[in-house]
Amino acid sequence: MKRLLTVVTIIVTFLSVNSAASTVSQSLESLRVEQTQINQAINLAKEEDSKLSGGLIKALIGARLELLQINSALIQQRINALESGAKIKLILHETKPDLERARNLKSEMDAIKSEIKSKEDEIAKYSGGLIKVTLMSAVATMNNTLAMLQTEYLKAKYGIYWLPVVNEKSHTTASLQPPKEPEKSGTSEEGVLVPMITNKRYEKYKYDDNIWFDITWNTDKLKKPTRAVKGVLIFADLFGEPKFMINKTINDPLTPGKSHKEDGIGFEYNQFTDSHKWMRSSDLKDMTFQYKVTSIIYADGTTEQF
Numbered sequence: 001m002k003r004l005l006t007v008v009t010i011i012v013t014f015l016s017v018n019s020a021a022s023t024v025s026q027s028l029e030s031l032r033v034e035q036t037q038i039n040q041a042i043n044l045a046k047e048e049d050s051k052l053s054g055g056l057i058k059a060l061i062g063a064r065l066e067l068l069q070i071n072s073a074l075i076q077q078r079i080n081a082l083e084s085g086a087k088i089k090l091i092l093h094e095t096k097p098d099l100e101r102a103r104n105l106k107s108e109m110d111a112i113k114s115e116i117k118s119k120e121d122e123i124a125k126y127s128g129g130l131i132k133v134t135l136m137s138a139v140a141t142m143n144n145t146l147a148m149l150q151t152e153y154l155k156a157k158y159g160i161y162w163l164p165v166v167n168e169k170s171h172t173t174a175s176l177q178p179p180k181e182p183e184k185s186g187t188s189e190e191g192v193l194v195p196m197i198t199n200k201r202y203e204k205y206k207y208d209d210n211i212w213f214d215i216t217w218n219t220d221k222l223k224k225p226t227r228a229v230k231g232v233l234i235f236a237d238l239f240g241e242p243k244f245m246i247n248k249t250i251n252d253p254l255t256p257g258k259s260h261k262e263d264g265i266g267f268e269y270n271q272f273t274d275s276h277k278w279m280r281s282s283d284l285k286d287m288t289f290q291y292k293v294t295s296i297i298y299a300d301g302t303t304e305q306f
Contacts, residue, residue: 028082035075042068060140067147071154078158102157105149112146148272192293194218195233202269202280211279212266222256225299229254234290235279244275253299
């Protein structure tokens with residue numbers, strides 16, 4: 001009886017190992033197909049970019065190229081992990097695959113590809129002029145949309161997800177004087193400045209959409225008055241999981257123990273980016289906030305790096 005159980009255990013183990021190996025093989029094959037298609041799109045975008053010296057269409061192609069290269073790098077990282085048998089540990093945010101959403105995104109991508117092909121056929125009818133330029137601009141915009149959808153598709157199908165850090169929009173700017181040699185800080189970059197976010201709002205304009213908010217800074221933990229502070233503002237859920245990050249430089253002088261308010265800080269909203277959609281749909285009461293300081297220029301001219 002013991003011998004029979006041992007034989008059965010060996011068979012079950014063998015089948016499990018074979019099944020796992022088959023799953024990995026299928027995933028690798030699927031990922032390589034995705035990467036081949038993306039690399040073809042990268043080469044095409046580079047070829048289109050090389051033909052232009054400047055202008056709107058070149059800028060759109062450049063943005064598309066950046067997205068495609070990010071997607072290719074993400075897939076390559078997953079391929080490397082599967083081939084080596086290493087556990088997948090990303091400086092990215094993994095998410096659970098959603099195959100139904102992946103199928104819907106694939107259908108949407110196929111529809112856009114068909115529309116792009118139709119417009120490219122129409123472009124071929126013209127040798128120049130305003131109509132051709134307008135069509136080319138439309139195609140470049142659709143290709144950008146396609147690259148964004150592809151990022152969402154990779155997230156839905158394979159659980160590959162990256163959380164970008166965007167740059168802030170502000171109504172004020174300031175120039176800085178060259179700082180003195182930096183000091184090395186022994187203080188944590190977290191908690192030096194504590195942000196309180198209020199008045200989050202979404203505004204739609206003719207050419208772009210924006211999300212704006214106001215920030216009140218608690219400066220109790222500052223060592224001395226500052227000239228400028230640079231860091232990353234993090235928006236997280238109630239469990240502390242980061243959902244959105246934005247580069248934030250405080251150009252206004254800060255005084256320890258005296259709160260400081262900034263109005264009209266924000267970023268350009270992208271409807272295809274999950275972190276942006278989370279920022280738009282979530283209430284402030286369901287968010288937590290954190291500011292990670294990377295460097296400080298003090299009023300006395302010294303600097304501190306974190």
